[in-house]
Amino acid sequence: MANVQSERQTGAKTSYLDAYGRMLLIRSFETSMHRLFLEGEVHGTTHLYAGQEAVAVGVCLALEPEDYATGTYRGHGHALAKGTEPGALIAEMLGRATGVCGGRAGSMNVIDLEHGLVGCYGIVGGSIAAGLGAALSSRRQGRVAAAFFGDGATNQGYFHECLNMAKVMSLPFVAVCENNFYAEFTPLADATAGANIAARAQGYDIPAVVVDGNDLWAVHAAAAEAVARARSGGGPTLLECHTYRHYGHSKGDPAPYRPKEEVERWLERDPLKLARARLLEDGVGEDQLVAVEEQVAAQMAQAVQSARDAAYPDPAVDAATEFRA
Amino acid sequence: MSALEFRTAIRDAIAEELERDEDVVFFGEDVAVAGGVFKATPGLIERFGPERVFDTPISELALAGMAYGAAVTGMRPVFEIMFGDFMALPMDSLVNQAAKFWYISNEQGSVPLVVRSAVGGGGRFGAIHSQTHATWFQGVPGLKIVFPSSPAEAKGLLKASIRDDNPVVFLEHKRLYSVKGEAPTEELIPIGQAGIARAGSDLTIATIGKSVPDALAAAEILAADGVSAEVIDLRSLRPLDVATVLESVSQTNRLLAIEEGPETGGWAAGLLGSVAAQGLHDLDDAWLLTTAETPIPYSPTLEDAFIPDTDAIVATVRERAGVAAR
Numbered sequence: 001m002a003n004v005q006s007e008r009q010t011g012a013k014t015s016y017l018d019a020y021g022r023m024l025l026i027r028s029f030e031t032s033m034h035r036l037f038l039e040g041e042v043h044g045t046t047h048l049y050a051g052q053e054a055v056a057v058g059v060c061l062a063l064e065p066e067d068y069a070t071g072t073y074r075g076h077g078h079a080l081a082k083g084t085e086p087g088a089l090i091a092e093m094l095g096r097a098t099g100v101c102g103g104r105a106g107s108m109n110v111i112d113l114e115h116g117l118v119g120c121y122g123i124v125g126g127s128i129a130a131g132l133g134a135a136l137s138s139r140r141q142g143r144v145a146a147a148f149f150g151d152g153a154t155n156q157g158y159f160h161e162c163l164n165m166a167k168v169m170s171l172p173f174v175a176v177c178e179n180n181f182y183a184e185f186t187p188l189a190d191a192t193a194g195a196n197i198a199a200r201a202q203g204y205d206i207p208a209v210v211v212d213g214n215d216l217w218a219v220h221a222a223a224a225e226a227v228a229r230a231r232s233g234g235g236p237t238l239l240e241c242h243t244y245r246h247y248g249h250s251k252g253d254p255a256p257y258r259p260k261e262e263v264e265r266w267l268e269r270d271p272l273k274l275a276r277a278r279l280l281e282d283g284v285g286e287d288q289l290v291a292v293e294e295q296v297a298a299q300m301a302q303a304v305q306s307a308r309d310a311a312y313p314d315p316a317v318d319a320a321t322e323f324r325a
Numbered sequence: 326m327s328a329l330e331f332r333t334a335i336r337d338a339i340a341e342e343l344e345r346d347e348d349v350v351f352f353g354e355d356v357a358v359a360g361g362v363f364k365a366t367p368g369l370i371e372r373f374g375p376e377r378v379f380d381t382p383i384s385e386l387a388l389a390g391m392a393y394g395a396a397v398t399g400m401r402p403v404f405e406i407m408f409g410d411f412m413a414l415p416m417d418s419l420v421n422q423a424a425k426f427w428y429i430s431n432e433q434g435s436v437p438l439v440v441r442s443a444v445g446g447g448g449r450f451g452a453i454h455s456q457t458h459a460t461w462f463q464g465v466p467g468l469k470i471v472f473p474s475s476p477a478e479a480k481g482l483l484k485a486s487i488r489d490d491n492p493v494v495f496l497e498h499k500r501l502y503s504v505k506g507e508a509p510t511e512e513l514i515p516i517g518q519a520g521i522a523r524a525g526s527d528l529t530i531a532t533i534g535k536s537v538p539d540a541l542a543a544a545e546i547l548a549a550d551g552v553s554a555e556v557i558d559l560r561s562l563r564p565l566d567v568a569t570v571l572e573s574v575s576q577t578n579r580l581l582a583i584e585e586g587p588e589t590g591g592w593a594a595g596l597l598g599s600v601a602a603q604g605l606h607d608l609d610d611a612w613l614l615t616t617a618e619t620p621i622p623y624s625p626t627l628e629d630a631f632i633p634d635t636d637a638i639v640a641t642v643r644e645r646a647g648v649a650a651r
Binding site for chain 2: 068070099100101102104105109111112113114118119121122123126128129130131132133134135136137138140141145157158161162164165168169320321322323324
């Protein structure tokens with residue numbers, strides 16, 4: 001990503017071209033993860049973000065680098081969108097000492113404070129409360145905090161308690177629900193009364209918007225408005241971004257519960273396809289797109305290689321302590 | 326030296342740390358305007374303003390999560406979960422977020438938060454307003470668990486907890502709030518270092534919280550029986566200062582651990598295990614005084630019989646030592 005960023009030019013088209021590059025980086029990362037998992041190099045389990053890239057990238061495009069974000073166990077996209085180095089992230093997935101958390105965290109629990117990623121959480125609603133706390137600090141620091149979470153998390157106490165608290169305290173908080181229509185294996189409507197997440201915000205007097213989460217421009221516009229409201233003291237916003245995961249819930253889930261036609265319909269609306277078409281339409285050259293695509297492919301190949309070459313942490317020299325002294 | 330009330334010691338500790346460090350904030354349900362249900366924190370919102378001292382909704386999970394998120398982004402939150410029993414609600418945030426952060430982040434940052442709660446039986450509050458939650462958290466690496474026994478201990482340990490860079494679960498026995506005692510001589514009491522509350526040579530009594538003054542009262546009575554009891558105030562259950570207990574047992578050769586809670590899964594049984602593992606050669610006798618393995622009862626007759634109070638401590642020592650009352 002550093003390569004793409006360093007070539008950033010002025011103008012909105014260029015910034016969306018950068019964002020396209022970042023979405024592509026996430027896709028490329030997840031494709032690599034899928035392959036590495038099948039090859040037995042990724043341990044445990046992993047939850048892939050492919051298909052949802054426009055949400056994380058669109059929201060983070062509206063944030064300043066010093067703003068905070070919290071992510072989920074499906075968090076590789078959140079980390080990369082916030083600025084985590086792909087090499088350090090893939091090394092973490094491979095359990096290497098050079099990982100962003102030294103191999104101590106793994107796929108579901110990435111933390112990257114340097115880039116404002118407060119954490120990613122294995123409990124579905126955990127990101128909402130962590131984001132709420134970052135928003136409390138943000139109010140003093142002139143920052144904004146965004147929390148990513150899935151539709152399944154809106155049935156946890158975290159969602160309701162935190163939305164209420166964010167509004168009561170008027171915190172600079174953007175709650176970003178990635179509604180991919182399945183809570184693990186269960187369809188949204190079977191587990192979510194009303195099947196309308198944005199409507200839940202009305203009860204808390206919080207402005208809420210339903211967004212096409214596969215449309216980078218739509219996500220960015222909605223997030224920019226929410227971030228501006230938060231920064232100016234207007235309090236929290238809920239964004240309900242409709243999107244779809246390309247893989248199952250986790251590794252080992254081929255998602256047989258999803259109708260074939262539904263999957264095909266969503267694959268036609270692949271956020272990368274949509275973004276590419278829109279950029280061409282807006283006058284970005286095919287050669288510019290190809291350049292970004294080649295650059296991302298090379299960057300990801302390099303990241304995987306360096307992670308594979310890196311050493312595992314050595315338990316004999318690991319100086320882990322329970323407490324900070 | 327003027328007498329200091331336990332609840333005032335708590336308030337003074339929070340006030341002094343709010344004064345000293347602008348990153349410290351204090352919040353909870355009815356702690357600000359109302360000053361807390363045990364009247365431990367009146368006057369703080371007036372002195373420090375609503376940005377730093379504020380009331381919150383009854384949302385224990387969000388409270389703990391907010392404290393965690395704020396702590397890792399530069400603040401030092403002190404918050405109240407009113408009764409220890411309510412600590413079942415914010416457990417995910419404390420156990421899965423706050424306790425893990427320092428380690429799994431590869432030490433990118435830590436979580437300087439303190440969560441205070443009123444605990445313990447004897448107040449006729451029934452089964453769900455009388456528990457002591459320390460053992461629910463004791464097996465979680467990354468959490469400190471502090472439980473003061475007197476006004477001076479409360480002040481020094483709470484100030485040390487607020488300055489600690491790690492998450493601290495701070496317990497206040499509700500039967501101690503009205504107790505008065507000497508003001509502290511030191512500003513801070515280090516966490517993880519047990520204190521010798523009373524020196525003795527025949528028996529070591531290791532305990533914590535309100536059971537410390539109960540054990541001290543029992544030791545007075547036992548002294549008249551000719552039994553010299555050393556009382557160790559553990560001060561914290563994680564870290565647990567086993568070394569001080571071992572040192573004492575090497576002199577007395579007898580250990581009684583008193584816990585206001587059941588034996589099964591309790592800290593006292595764990596302490597006995599550690600002492601046996603490391604100091605069996607020094608032990609002539611070791612036993613526990615704990616509660617029944619039931620929820621805490623409401624009726625005064627049942628609750629009084631349930632709690633290991635001064636009389637129960639005296640009785641168990643006399644029975645064990647074969648000493649008749651004088």
